[in-house]
Amino acid sequence: MVRQERAARTRRSLIRAAAETFAEVGFVPASLTVISKRAGVSNGALHFHFANKGVLAEAVEAEAAETVRRLTESARARQGDSLQAVVDATHELMAALAQDVVVRGGFGLAGDIARRAVSPLHKEWQSWVEDSLCRAERSGALARGVPWTVAARVIVAATTGFEVLGGKDASWLSRQNITRSWELLLPLLADRRDLGTLVCAGSRPPAAAPAPSLVPAPEPAPAPAVVPTLTAAPAPAPAPEQAWGTFGS
Numbered sequence: 001m002v003r004q005e006r007a008a009r010t011r012r013s014l015i016r017a018a019a020e021t022f023a024e025v026g027f028v029p030a031s032l033t034v035i036s037k038r039a040g041v042s043n044g045a046l047h048f049h050f051a052n053k054g055v056l057a058e059a060v061e062a063e064a065a066e067t068v069r070r071l072t073e074s075a076r077a078r079q080g081d082s083l084q085a086v087v088d089a090t091h092e093l094m095a096a097l098a099q100d101v102v103v104r105g106g107f108g109l110a111g112d113i114a115r116r117a118v119s120p121l122h123k124e125w126q127s128w129v130e131d132s133l134c135r136a137e138r139s140g141a142l143a144r145g146v147p148w149t150v151a152a153r154v155i156v157a158a159t160t161g162f163e164v165l166g167g168k169d170a171s172w173l174s175r176q177n178i179t180r181s182w183e184l185l186l187p188l189l190a191d192r193r194d195l196g197t198l199v200c201a202g203s204r205p206p207a208a209a210p211a212p213s214l215v216p217a218p219e220p221a222p223a224p225a226v227v228p229t230l231t232a233a234p235a236p237a238p239a240p241e242q243a244w245g246t247f248g249s
Contacts, residue, residue, distance in 0.1 A: 011049050011059075013039040019060045019105025023167070027057060028114045057109050064106025065120045067096055072128045081135035083142075083190050084198055089132075090159050091178050091202035093125070097166055098173040107163050126156050143191055151189050158185070175201065 079085035110119030
């Protein structure tokens with residue numbers, strides 16, 4: 001059992017190191033020696049788990065595809081067949097691209113023309129968006145006259161653009177950018193009866209701030225007691241003629 005756990009940790013470390021390397025330099029320039037050093041294992045350990053660089057790249061894409069599958073299934077479980085599920089999923093996909101190096105490396109491989117391989121990632125995302133828009137049309141969530149096929153193509157094209165641009169400049173993946181795009185798209189895609197209920201910023205709040213420390217803060221020292229003192233009443237101010245004299249004197 002211990003050996004299996006160690007092997008699983010090594011495999012995960014290699015996938016993460018490979019994803020980082022592929023995201024930085026691309027598939028062709030990536031070196032297995034660099035990947036194994038980054039993972040903290042020997043070349044022999046790398047080849048024990050992955051026969052070659054192509055197999056390692058496929059493992060990165062497969063893990064990234066599984067992450068995409070989890071976030072899309074979660075969005076549909078919360079929102080059903082509404083357009084809100086698609087809005088939420090795009091926000092979560094962009095957050096994963098910004099924060100998860102395996103997802104970022106997997107999509108980088110998907111767009112690497114040097115590999116000449118069909119990526120499961122773009123296919124996974126496109127299939128889910130198409131199915132979601134088809135469901136939305138059947139449930140009456142799409143605006144009249146908007147075919148689900150056209151809506152799905154627009155959304156896939158937009159999100160793919162954000163993904164590609166975000167690989168060079170992470171600001172493209174910001175929640176604000178994705179929200180602005182939905183503010184433009186939803187009035188064109190959504191049925192008017194649902195438009196007021198849709199949240200362009202996503203129905204889930206951004207990641208919460210770190211939890212506060214469990215160590216209680218020291219209590220402030222009590223303020224010193226104010227002891228009243230008896231002071232003599234101030235002497236009355238002199239009358240104006242006493243202080244300044246009288247005019248014309």
